[in-house]
Amino acid sequence: MPAWLDTHLVSVLNGLAIGFLLFILAVGLSLVFGMMDVLNLAHGVLFLTGAYLSWLIGGPSPSWPSFLVALVAAGALGAAAGAGLSLATGRLARRSHLDQALLTLGISLIAADALSAIFGDDVLAVDPPPGLDGSAMVLGHLYPVYRLALIAAGLALAAIVHLGVERTSLGALVRATVADREMVSAVGADDRKVKAIVFALGSLLASCAGVLGAPIYGAGPGLDTTVLILALVVVVIGGLGSIRGALVGALVIGQIETLGRSLLSDLASFVLFGALALVLILRPQGLFGAPGGARP
Amino acid sequence: MSVALPRLSGRAAERAALVAVLALLAAAPLFLTPYATSTVTRIMVFALLAASLDLLVGFTGLPSLGHGAYFGAGAYAAGWCAVHVTASGPVALAVAIAAGAVVAAIAGCVAVRARGVFFLMLTLAIGEVVQQLAESWHDVTGGSNGLYGIPAARLGGFSLIDVGARHWFVLAGFAVGAAAVRCIAASPLGDTLRGIRDNEARMRALGYRVYHYKLAAFIISGAVAGLAGGLLAAHQRLVTPPDVGLGTSILALLAVTIGGEGSLWGPCVGAALVVVITDALGSSLGGHGPLVLGLLFVVVVFALPGGLARAVAARRRAAS
Amino acid sequence: MSAALSCAGLRREFGAVRAVDGVDLSLPAGARHALIGPNGAGKSTLFRLLAGGLRPSAGRIALDGADVTRLSEARRARLGIGQTFQHSSLFLSMTAGENVALAAERAQGRPWWPLPRAHAARRERVGQLLGEVGLDGRVDAAVMALSHGERRQLEIAVALATRPRVLLLDEPAAGLSPAESARLADLVRRLPDEVSLLFVEHDLDLVFRLATRVTVMHLGAVLMSGSPEEVRGSPEVQAAYLGSGRRQDLFLAPASEPASEEE
Numbered sequence: 001m002p003a004w005l006d007t008h009l010v011s012v013l014n015g016l017a018i019g020f021l022l023f024i025l026a027v028g029l030s031l032v033f034g035m036m037d038v039l040n041l042a043h044g045v046l047f048l049t050g051a052y053l054s055w056l057i058g059g060p061s062p063s064w065p066s067f068l069v070a071l072v073a074a075g076a077l078g079a080a081a082g083a084g085l086s087l088a089t090g091r092l093a094r095r096s097h098l099d100q101a102l103l104t105l106g107i108s109l110i111a112a113d114a115l116s117a118i119f120g121d122d123v124l125a126v127d128p129p130p131g132l133d134g135s136a137m138v139l140g141h142l143y144p145v146y147r148l149a150l151i152a153a154g155l156a157l158a159a160i161v162h163l164g165v166e167r168t169s170l171g172a173l174v175r176a177t178v179a180d181r182e183m184v185s186a187v188g189a190d191d192r193k194v195k196a197i198v199f200a201l202g203s204l205l206a207s208c209a210g211v212l213g214a215p216i217y218g219a220g221p222g223l224d225t226t227v228l229i230l231a232l233v234v235v236v237i238g239g240l241g242s243i244r245g246a247l248v249g250a251l252v253i254g255q256i257e258t259l260g261r262s263l264l265s266d267l268a269s270f271v272l273f274g275a276l277a278l279v280l281i282l283r284p285q286g287l288f289g290a291p292g293g294a295r296p
Numbered sequence: 297m298s299v300a301l302p303r304l305s306g307r308a309a310e311r312a313a314l315v316a317v318l319a320l321l322a323a324a325p326l327f328l329t330p331y332a333t334s335t336v337t338r339i340m341v342f343a344l345l346a347a348s349l350d351l352l353v354g355f356t357g358l359p360s361l362g363h364g365a366y367f368g369a370g371a372y373a374a375g376w377c378a379v380h381v382t383a384s385g386p387v388a389l390a391v392a393i394a395a396g397a398v399v400a401a402i403a404g405c406v407a408v409r410a411r412g413v414f415f416l417m418l419t420l421a422i423g424e425v426v427q428q429l430a431e432s433w434h435d436v437t438g439g440s441n442g443l444y445g446i447p448a449a450r451l452g453g454f455s456l457i458d459v460g461a462r463h464w465f466v467l468a469g470f471a472v473g474a475a476a477v478r479c480i481a482a483s484p485l486g487d488t489l490r491g492i493r494d495n496e497a498r499m500r501a502l503g504y505r506v507y508h509y510k511l512a513a514f515i516i517s518g519a520v521a522g523l524a525g526g527l528l529a530a531h532q533r534l535v536t537p538p539d540v541g542l543g544t545s546i547l548a549l550l551a552v553t554i555g556g557e558g559s560l561w562g563p564c565v566g567a568a569l570v571v572v573i574t575d576a577l578g579s580s581l582g583g584h585g586p587l588v589l590g591l592l593f594v595v596v597v598f599a600l601p602g603g604l605a606r607a608v609a610a611r612r613r614a615a616s
Numbered sequence: 617m618s619a620a621l622s623c624a625g626l627r628r629e630f631g632a633v634r635a636v637d638g639v640d641l642s643l644p645a646g647a648r649h650a651l652i653g654p655n656g657a658g659k660s661t662l663f664r665l666l667a668g669g670l671r672p673s674a675g676r677i678a679l680d681g682a683d684v685t686r687l688s689e690a691r692r693a694r695l696g697i698g699q700t701f702q703h704s705s706l707f708l709s710m711t712a713g714e715n716v717a718l719a720a721e722r723a724q725g726r727p728w729w730p731l732p733r734a735h736a737a738r739r740e741r742v743g744q745l746l747g748e749v750g751l752d753g754r755v756d757a758a759v760m761a762l763s764h765g766e767r768r769q770l771e772i773a774v775a776l777a778t779r780p781r782v783l784l785l786d787e788p789a790a791g792l793s794p795a796e797s798a799r800l801a802d803l804v805r806r807l808p809d810e811v812s813l814l815f816v817e818h819d820l821d822l823v824f825r826l827a828t829r830v831t832v833m834h835l836g837a838v839l840m841s842g843s844p845e846e847v848r849g850s851p852e853v854q855a856a857y858l859g860s861g862r863r864q865d866l867f868l869a870p871a872s873e874p875a876s877e878e879e
Contacts, residue, residue: 039413095601097413098359102553103597105361105546109590117584225542229424232417269428276421277406284409482732484721491718494707501667501705502719502778503693504727512728 009141011259017147019254020154021216025209025227026234027161027246028082028202034178034241036195038089039101042108044228045115046081046203050074050210051219052115055124067129067211074207082203086196108224116221123220146215153212157205158247165243174198178241230257233272237279239289248287321467325460334531337463339571340470341528345544346551346563347477348520353549354557355486356513357493358408359416362423363521363548365403368430368540370396370522374529375443376436385449385456385465389526396522397515399426404514408507411496420542427541442536449530462531469527473520474564480516481560489513490558547574550589554596556605565604618681620645620812621666621697621782626675628661635661636672637836643782647812648804650823652847653833654857659816660702662833663786666814667699668692679782698780700771702787702816706759712770713755716742719777742777749773749803765796772803776811783807785815789822801826824848832856 005012029043053074058066085107089100127133128146135142165171173194177184184191210219217223230253238249256275260268279286321340325333349363373395374388381387407418430437437443448455449465456462480486488509491499499506529535538544547570555566569592574585600607621643628636636658643649651659664670666677668689677685684692693699707715717738721727725738743755749769754762762770768788775783788804789797797819804826807813817823823830824844831841834856840847847853 033413037413039417091598098416099597099601101359101413101416102549103594105549106590106593106597109546109586109593113584113587113590117587225424229421233421236414236417236421269425269432273421273425276418280406280409280418479732480730484725484727484729484733487714487718487721488727490709491707494709495705498701498705498707499718500688500690501669501693501699501701502722502774503690504722505690509728516730 006140008259008262009139010143011262012255013138013143013147013151015255015258016251017150017154017216017254018258019251020151020158021209021213022227022230022234022254023154023247023250024157024205024212026231026238026250027243028205029231030235030238030240030242030246031174031178031198032202033235035174035198036089037097037100039097039104040085040089040199040202041101041105041228042081042085042111043104043203043206043231044224044226045108045111046078046206047210047213047227048115048219048224049077049081049111050207051126051214051217051223052119052124052210053077053207054211054214055119055126055219058126058129060125061127062129064129064131071208071211074211075204078204078207079200081207082200083196085203086199090192090195112221112224119219121221123218123223125218126214128215150212150216158243161243170194170197233276235286236276237286239286242286242288245286245288318467318471322464325463330459333459333463335571335575337459337466337531338575339568340466341524341531342548342551342571343564343567344470344473344524344527345521345548346555346567347474347560348517348524349548350552350557350560350563351477351480351489351520352513352517353552354559354563355481355493356489356510357496358510358513359412359549360407360419360517360545361416361542361549362403362419362421362426362545363517364540364542364544365423365426366396366400366518366521367525367528367544367548368426368535368537369399369518370525371529371535371539372430372437372443372525373522374526375446375533375535378446378449378529379443383447383450383455385451385530388449388530389469389523392522392526392529393519394522396525397519400515400518400521401511404511404518408510408514420545423540423542423545427537430537430540437535437537440537442534443529444534446529446533446535448533456530466527466531469523469530473523474560477520478560485509485512547589550593552603554592554603556603556607559603559605559609562603562605618678619643620647621677621679621814623666623677624675626662626665626677627673628665628670629673634836636665639675639833639836639838641814641831641838641841643812643814645812646809647814648826648828649812649814650827650830651814651816651833652818652820652823652830653839656835657833658836659833660786661836663699663784663816667697667784693778693780696779696781697784698775698778698782699784700768700775700786700788702790704764704767704771706767706770706774708759710759711755712746712751712757712759712762712766712773713739713742715759715770716745716773716777719774720745723778745773745777746770748776748806750799765792765799768792768796768800769803776807780811782812782814785813787816787818789817789819797822 025047029040032038032040054062054067054070057070057073062070085104088107089103092100092103132146132149134145136145136148138148165174173184177191177194234246234249234253237252238245252275253272256268256271260271264271321336324336328336345363345367349360352358352360370392374392377388377391403422407415407422410418431440448457450456451465454461456465488504492506492509496506528539551566551570552563553566554569555564556562570589573588577585596603619642623639623641626636626639627634639662651662653659661670665672668687668691672685676683679692679695679697684695707718720738720741739755746752746755749772751766751769751773754766759767759770772785772788789800792800801822804813827844829841830844830847832839832847832853839852839856840850
């Protein structure tokens with residue numbers, strides 16, 4: 001094994017783990033934007049809600065049942081929130097997309113403040129569930145099992161989402177809407193229901209990502225904006241509405257965030273911005289986005 | 297999405313109101329407590345920031361969620377200059393303006409290629425990067441502790457130490473900055489920017505170099521935001537990363553949206569509202585200033601499109 | 617003497633569809649040239665190629681003999697191509713006068729000037745332009761308050777304000793009543809002689825009244841190009857139109873009731 005990989009294996013694996021977590025988070029954001037041109041700025045706070053929920057239900061050292069309950073609860077809450085957001089932004093559909101984005105911003109402010117009122121200002125730490133809290137040998141290095149599990153979960157989800165989008169009729173509708181929205185509504189598909197479902201699913205994934213990410217990030221104020229920014233960069237680089245783009249973008253950003261930080265420490269932010277700028281200059285629609293470009 | 301500036305009628309009334317407001321602002325240190333005066337000073341700083349953002353949002357139609365970056369750049373630059381070079385007030389402000397303009401130029405080159413919500417995302421990411429920079433560049437910015445111990449600004453031999461002196465310094469800076477923004481808004485450049493906001497495609501078809509104008513608006517807006525930042529440094533004598541960050545950017549956009557983009561005076565009123573709610577009323581609201589603002593924001597977006605300015609204009613039209 | 621605007625071998629594909637397939641066109645100075653054809657013939661695409669909003673897959677475009685194929689829309693506009701749009705493309709938050717002023721400022725003024733400037737001289741020119749299109753005294757009318765017909769007139773005033781060499785009018789009579797159409801026809805007749813005019817129209821009566829030359833497009837290519845009489849009498853043209861079932865009566869009898877068709 002090349003010496004370089006040996007030294008940095010841990011970082012690379014970390015990058016994969018974070019990358020897959022980001023994918024789970026960002027895919028919902030990407031689809032919602034690709035389908036409805038709605039930038040859901042409350043996406044980060046959904047993640048945070050999931051993280052807090054896992055602490056609330058399982059405490060700092062959750063058991064397996066409480067971990068799973070937290071996952072289900074976060075999913076349900078996320079789906080409900082997504083449906084609600086879809087309704088709220090739907091009311092503004094006739095106005096500009098900016099107004100819709102601002103609405104989600106206002107909602108996220110309210111939610112974030114409510115969360116810090118309930119849970120306080122400290123960062124709450126959460127352990128991985130038992131069985132996943134140890135370390136395993138990977139290529140001669142000791143590595144946290146939980147992060148390996150995260151990579152597995154991410155792969156599984158990517159496969160599920162891919163199948164869902166390629167094989168189901170809902171997925172076909174989503175793909176069609178991302179490609180040509182007017183055509184789909186002209187054909188008479190009830191896009192409001194589809195939008196609500198996509199919004200709900202995307203938000204469900206975001207809050208579940210919060211539960212999955214709690215053992216790594218914990219739960220505390222400011223986390224929502226941190227992950228929101230990362231998710232946005234992923235979506236912009238990967239291309240709006242593209243699941244493949246979200247995956248590739250998430251893995252790239254995951255690597256930059258971890259490998260970049262261990263190699264370059266503080267300069268990693270600039271690599272991030274540099275990558276963003278580069279993609280935007282060379283390919284403004286993102287790596288896998290539709291060539292229609294940035295819709296206003 | 298905006299209100300056309302009243303050009304003909306009501307000019308005299310406008311002038312009178314302006315004079316009254318300036319007089320009140322100037323008189324503040326004479327009859328308010330130091331804390332209240334300081335709040336009014338902060339309102340002016342924030343109002344200038346909001347006005348600079350309005351030039352971008354309300355006039356050119358570019359919704360920026362990262363304006364804190366240029367504000368902070370100006371604040372840090374002015375503070376650094378005061379600490380390391382000269383405590384001269386005007387020089388620090390000039391440095392602040394330049395810093396805001398330069399950072400805006402760099403960011404704008406990339407950001408201005410995008411439109412609408414896409415542009416919003418970009419400015420958000422850029423603002424975040426600048427905040428990271430402020431937190432990690434210990435040698436220059438002092439890292440997360442911030443840039444403290446900024447000496448009092450010097451103006452013509454006087455050190456502006458007490459609240460009143462600082463207040464009047466900021467008032468002067470605010471008046472100049474606000475006048476500059478107002479000037480541009482009423483100029484052919486302002487008309488061009490409004491044209492771009494209304495119908496960018498048509499402007500291209502008419503032969504305008506739209507990218508250049510957008511970039512120019514971005515840079516000018518950044519320069520004025522930098523000026524506001526310089527005034528912050530002179531007033532607070534301390535600059536911290538949150539001044540640069542997303543929180544500031546969001547509050548600025550809130551001020552513009554609540555006040556009414558495109559009207560310039562609306563964002564100033566919105567700024568006053570935001571500062572009062574987050575600072576002055578902060579404790580009596582149990583520290584839930586952000587919650588109240590969020591609610592206000594949601595209400596405005598839902599029920600009051602165009603903010604207070606448009607509501608006022610509609611009422612004025614209905615009355616006449 | 618080179619043509620004011622010309623194109624050769626112009627082609628544009630959208631995926632597998634050849635929207636414009638090898639079109640040659642030549643617009644001499646002072647032309648009054650109409651572009652007609654059934655739906656899907658490629659007229660709008662050709663317009664966008666000429667104006668610069670779309671890049672051709674092949675072919676060249678020349679303005680006064682100079683190659684402009686690679687130039688952007690804004691650049692071509694600065695060189696003298698003006699256009700109006702099928703769907704009114706105005707500045708909705710402004711008045712009629714401000715709309716025209718924006719265009720005039722770009723052509724003769726300093727649109728980047730950051731200080732307020734007296735409007736007197738500009739106001740005069742704006743008023744004059746609005747008068748030319750039949751909107752006298754409407755300088756301060758908000759665009760939102762104008763009727764559809766008035767907005768179409770304003771569109772032309774805005775395009776004229778840049779003193780274009782070539783004017784591309786995309787369905788200027790779309791949605792107009794017969795009276796408004798007649799007013800528009802007068803307006804077009806009054807256009808300066810130096811301006812070369814190329815217009816797309818579905819209102820064939822208007823076309824045969826205003827045009828000195830007509831080009832018929834069908835399935836992306838030029839079917840024929842000639843005087844209005846030649847076109848009207850051509851069996852191929854009739855077949856193309858009859859094939860899609862449209863307006864055969866206008867070919868069989870001269871100047872019947874005018875009608876405009878939506879695309």
